Amino acid sequence: MSEYTSFDNKTDVLLHASSEHVLTYAEFEAQRQQAELRAQHETQPGQQSTPEIASATPLDLISQATKNVWRVRQAHLEETKDMFDLAA
Amino acid sequence: MADVFKKALKLLTGNDTTTPKLTMPKNRPFKTLTERELIQLESNIGSELFGPIPAGNRREFFNLDPTTWIWHEEWIDVDTGKKKVATTRYEVHDNGILKVLEGAKYKFIEGEELRNLTVAVQMYHERVIREVYNRDPATGEKLS
Numbered sequence: 632m633s634e635y636t637s638f639d640n641k642t643d644v645l646l647h648a649s650s651e652h653v654l655t656y657a658e659f660e661a662q663r664q665q666a667e668l669r670a671q672h673e674t675q676p677g678q679q680s681t682p683e684i685a686s687a688t689p690l691d692l693i694s695q696a697t698k699n700v701w702r703v704r705q706a707h708l709e710e711t712k713d714m715f716d717l718a719a
Numbered sequence: 720m721a722d723v724f725k726k727a728l729k730l731l732t733g734n735d736t737t738t739p740k741l742t743m744p745k746n747r748p749f750k751t752l753t754e755r756e757l758i759q760l761e762s763n764i765g766s767e768l769f770g771p772i773p774a775g776n777r778r779e780f781f782n783l784d785p786t787t788w789i790w791h792e793e794w795i796d797v798d799t800g801k802k803k804v805a806t807t808r809y810e811v812h813d814n815g816i817l818k819v820l821e822g823a824k825y826k827f828i829e830g831e832e833l834r835n836l837t838v839a840v841q842m843y844h845e846r847v848i849r850e851v852y853n854r855d856p857a858t859g860e861k862l863s
Contacts, residue, residue: 689837694811696844701785703852703859704757711751 758783761847768842780839782847786811788840809836 687695752760758781765780772778779791788809796803808819815827816836828836848856855862 689833690811690815692837693816693840696840697782697788697811698785699856699859700761700782700844700847703848703854704754704761704782707757707852708754 757851760851761843764846764850765839765843768839768846780843782843788836 762779762781765782766772766778768780769778773794775795777791777793779789781789783789788811790807790809791805793802793804795801806821809828810817810819815829816833818826818828818832820826845856848854848859849862853862854860
């Protein structure tokens with residue numbers, strides 16, 4: 632890389648990453664759709680469906696994923712701290 | 720502000736490119752890792768999301784807190800042979816994603832850049848929760 636690039640021109644790299652562990656955009660979309668279907672399926676009769684998932688904006692998606700990663704990390708820290716305390 | 724930002728990044732990622740990357744502990748799954756170490760593990764995955772990193776380059780991409788993402792890149796300029804460094808902070812606000820560059824440059828991102836960041840964050844979420852925390856990203860339940 633001869634100069635700094637940001638997300639605005641990394642599309643090809645991002646969507647065609649070569650590592651076998653990296654999700655392709657198609658796989659990512661498939662997983663997202665599965666999650667959406669699962670959420671709709673799990674909605675109880677009489678409850679409002681989940682149109683917010685289908686109509687989520689990029690900001691909604693980023694915000695939710697950001698909070699979720701942070702929450703899981705904090706939960707992990709608490710959990711391992713508890714385990715460490717119990718083992719001590 | 721820039722100094723505080725640099726200091727925080729240095730604390731998290733260090734400044735020695737020869738330092739071996741952390742790997743997931745396999746024999747001691749309950750070993751207590753610090754938040755910094757967890758973020759380093761996450762950044763190992765984050766840096767892979769954009770394809771192979773050219774030799775001599777360094778890339779970090781990680782979630783810092785409930786509202787902040789950090790992109791850090793180091794590379795050698797082919798024309799001058801000098802090392803270059805760039806750090807970008809993406810802040811999640813109620814009205815958009817604010818891109819903060821060094822030198823007090825601020826901009827709400829949109830269009831393709833916003834779409835690409837969205838995909839990157841979702842891929843990070845998917846892989847980090849599975850591979851670092853061994854949980855189902857959709858349900859939060861532990862994976863067997």
